[in-house]
Amino acid sequence: MQAIVSVKGIRPYQSSAWRITIIFSGLVTLIIGTLLFGMYRQLMNEQELQLNQHLAAEKARYQQMALTLDRRSFATQIRNADPKVALVAWRNSYDLVGALSLMPDNMPLLPQTRDFPILTGGPDKLHILTGGLVMTRYGPVLIATRTDQLATLIERFVNAAITAMMLTIVLTLALGYLFSKAILRRLVQYNRLSRRIEKGEYSTRLPVSWRQDEFDMLARKFNRVLDTLEDNLHAVRGATDNIAHDLRTPLSHLRIGLEQLPSKPAHELDEACAILTEELDHCLATFDAMLSLTRIEEGQQTLELQPLSLHAICQDLYEMAEAMAELKEQQLTLQLGDDATVTGDKYLLFQALFNLVDNAIKYSGEGAQVHIVQQGKQIIIRDNGPGIADEAKDKVFDRLVRLDPSRHHKGTGLGLSLVKAIISRHNGRISLQDAQPGLMVVIDF
Amino acid sequence: MKILLVEDDATTIEYVVKGFAEQGHNIETASDGHQGLLLATSMQYDLIILDRMLPQLDGLKVLAAVRATGCQTPVLILSALSHVDERVKGLRAGGDDYMTKPFAFSELLVRAEKLMHRGQSQPAKTELAVGNLVMELLTRKVTLDGNEILLQPKEFQLLKYLMEHPNQVISRTLLFEAVWDYHFDPRTNVIDVHIAKLRRKFEELGFGELIETVRGAGYRLRQGN
Numbered sequence: 239m240q241a242i243v244s245v246k247g248i249r250p251y252q253s254s255a256w257r258i259t260i261i262f263s264g265l266v267t268l269i270i271g272t273l274l275f276g277m278y279r280q281l282m283n284e285q286e287l288q289l290n291q292h293l294a295a296e297k298a299r300y301q302q303m304a305l306t307l308d309r310r311s312f313a314t315q316i317r318n319a320d321p322k323v324a325l326v327a328w329r330n331s332y333d334l335v336g337a338l339s340l341m342p343d344n345m346p347l348l349p350q351t352r353d354f355p356i357l358t359g360g361p362d363k364l365h366i367l368t369g370g371l372v373m374t375r376y377g378p379v380l381i382a383t384r385t386d387q388l389a390t391l392i393e394r395f396v397n398a399a400i401t402a403m404m405l406t407i408v409l410t411l412a413l414g415y416l417f418s419k420a421i422l423r424r425l426v427q428y429n430r431l432s433r434r435i436e437k438g439e440y441s442t443r444l445p446v447s448w449r450q451d452e453f454d455m456l457a458r459k460f461n462r463v464l465d466t467l468e469d470n471l472h473a474v475r476g477a478t479d480n481i482a483h484d485l486r487t488p489l490s491h492l493r494i495g496l497e498q499l500p501s502k503p504a505h506e507l508d509e510a511c512a513i514l515t516e517e518l519d520h521c522l523a524t525f526d527a528m529l530s531l532t533r534i535e536e537g538q539q540t541l542e543l544q545p546l547s548l549h550a551i552c553q554d555l556y557e558m559a560e561a562m563a564e565l566k567e568q569q570l571t572l573q574l575g576d577d578a579t580v581t582g583d584k585y586l587l588f589q590a591l592f593n594l595v596d597n598a599i600k601y602s603g604e605g606a607q608v609h610i611v612q613q614g615k616q617i618i619i620r621d622n623g624p625g626i627a628d629e630a631k632d633k634v635f636d637r638l639v640r641l642d643p644s645r646h647h648k649g650t651g652l653g654l655s656l657v658k659a660i661i662s663r664h665n666g667r668i669s670l671q672d673a674q675p676g677l678m679v680v681i682d683f
Numbered sequence: 684m685k686i687l688l689v690e691d692d693a694t695t696i697e698y699v700v701k702g703f704a705e706q707g708h709n710i711e712t713a714s715d716g717h718q719g720l721l722l723a724t725s726m727q728y729d730l731i732i733l734d735r736m737l738p739q740l741d742g743l744k745v746l747a748a749v750r751a752t753g754c755q756t757p758v759l760i761l762s763a764l765s766h767v768d769e770r771v772k773g774l775r776a777g778g779d780d781y782m783t784k785p786f787a788f789s790e791l792l793v794r795a796e797k798l799m800h801r802g803q804s805q806p807a808k809t810e811l812a813v814g815n816l817v818m819e820l821l822t823r824k825v826t827l828d829g830n831e832i833l834l835q836p837k838e839f840q841l842l843k844y845l846m847e848h849p850n851q852v853i854s855r856t857l858l859f860e861a862v863w864d865y866h867f868d869p870r871t872n873v874i875d876v877h878i879a880k881l882r883r884k885f886e887e888l889g890f891g892e893l894i895e896t897v898r899g900a901g902y903r904l905r906q907g908n
Binding site: 509511512513514515516519522539540542554557558559561562564565584585586588589596 | 768771785837863865866867872873876877879880897898899900
């Protein structure tokens with residue numbers, strides 16, 4: 239626990255959970271207080287009602303007595319009145335009859351009452367009485383009753399209420415403190431782990447418990463982000479490795495060429511320089527293709543989206559490739575079905591599709607047939623060349639894979655990876671199928 | 684023509700300055716963003732060639748500031764950032780053309796001259812002639828040494844571009860952009876194929892040497908004699 243407090247410098251009472259606890263505790267106290275106050279009022283009303291009823295009954299009894307009894311019997315009755323029921327006092331013509339030794343002044347007529355203190359000889363010397371006057375045939379009679387038990391009751395009630403409220407506050411605060419400590423413990427754990435990630439331990443993951451609470455959701459989300467980041471990092475590392483690997487050969491060619499340049503006869507210099515420039519351009523092209531591949535794959539390149547007609551794209555494809563097919567004495571056909579519109583990046587998408595047509599023309603050999611078929615959101619590029627063996631069909635989309643081991647055709651080995659990345663960014667699917675004979679590339683948007 | 688080059692790399696400066704000076708252009712240089720902005724707004728130029736990554740002030744910010752003053756001088760952005768979205772960003776910021784490093788001077792020259800002549804209203808040409816090769820733009824009729832050649836639309840566009848820049852080395856990228864409305868390096872022989880077809884048509888008339896291949900650079904239309 240000490241570590242938690244000291245490591246991050248966040249103490250439980252600085253946390254938001256603690257703030258919520260304080261608010262919560264205040265609210266609970268307020269609610270309980272209101273409830274207790276209501277109960278208190280209820281109790282008071284009840285007691286007052288009982289008192290009033292009791293006094294009203296006594297009043298009726300004495301009025302009745304005054305009507306039916308003579309003065310002497312009335313005095314006797316008053317003298318013998320049970321003090322537990324009511325304390326009664328009546329001023330006879332010469333003295334005070336009853337339980338009280340004095341008649342307080344200014345007593346109101348019942349049902350109005352007034353509280354007044356009396357002294358007794360007992361252990362509890364001072365008592366509070368509540369009472370009022372009743373007018374009878376023989377003059378005013380004071381009827382009163384002890385209410386100090388009531389006062390005691392109220393006092394006890396108030397004490398109990400205060401205790402309850404204090405307990406509530408203490409209990410909620412204590413729970414809240416523990417609660418925020420528990421939350422902080424997990425946060426501090428997350429914090430510690432993210433520090434490790436910051437330091438380069440990218441395989442670190444946050445623990446996910448069986449509870450499936452919001453922290454676990456957060457941890458899972460965070461872990462997913464980490465997964466993606468790690469993948470991207472690997473991709474970038476892979477790209478760098480690939481670049482280093484694939485550029486080595488042309489770069490070493492360049493180096494050799496440059497070294498030999500001074501010893502070349504003058505009339506060969508121009509040619510030699512041009513060859514070197516071409517080699518260098520090839521390096522740059524590979525380099526660019528790698529970078530754009532990575533950027534497109536990782537979604538870093540923003541697409542310039544616009545609605546594109548597949549008819550228009552296929553027509554452009556045909557137009558551009560026509561002369562290339564002609565040169566190899568191939569037959570290039572274009573077959574357009576219902577037009578469809580896809581939202582995409584015109585240049586990228588065209589580049590991808592052109593790459594496929596270019597490949598078909600390049601690899602299907604002299605005199606082959608190449609078809610561009612479009613129907614709705616599907617484009618098929620089919621040739622009747624040698625095709626690709628089934629086991630190699632998945633491999634061709636990998637970076638730097640060239641099935642032609644002699645590397646006779648000049649290329650970066652990135653074409654199809656780039657095509658796949660571009661099609662994927664456009665939410666399309668690409669698959670290689672057997673055209674028997676030949677290769678059929680099917681693209682669905 | 685007066686050109687301002689805003690660029691911080693000494694090798695590039697030397698290369699570009701030498702190239703334009705040889706072509707008879709007057710070229711001034713600024714080696715950081717502040718200086719570039721100062722010159723661009725205080726002097727009159729026909730073209731500004733602007734690097735993207737500049738010390739002190741980024742090229743795009745310089746461009747935005749220049750455009751904010753109401754200056755309409757054509758700006759060619761030169762940058763090592765080659766991605767399509769970088770290109771779009773540059774053109775959106777008010778650039779008129781975009782070239783990525785490394786580049787061939789011949790291509791820079793063609794692009795620069797195109798931008799510098801853009802503002803000048805030349806009488807619309809109806810005919811292009813390079814040596815004994817004549818192109819009538821309205822009727823799209825091409826004759827070589829008096830013999831008519833039938834060209835397909837793309838071949839016509841290619842030849843037109845070459846005839847507009849006789850004796851200049853034109854890169855494949857430039858030709859590609861001139862003929863097709865797509866900006867990407869086709870990394871294929873599509874241009875070579877069209878040139879080959881053109882050349883075969885010239886060959887039939889005995890002028891196979893008219894379009895010259897410059898290895899590692901592009902094509903050049905020779906001025907016939």
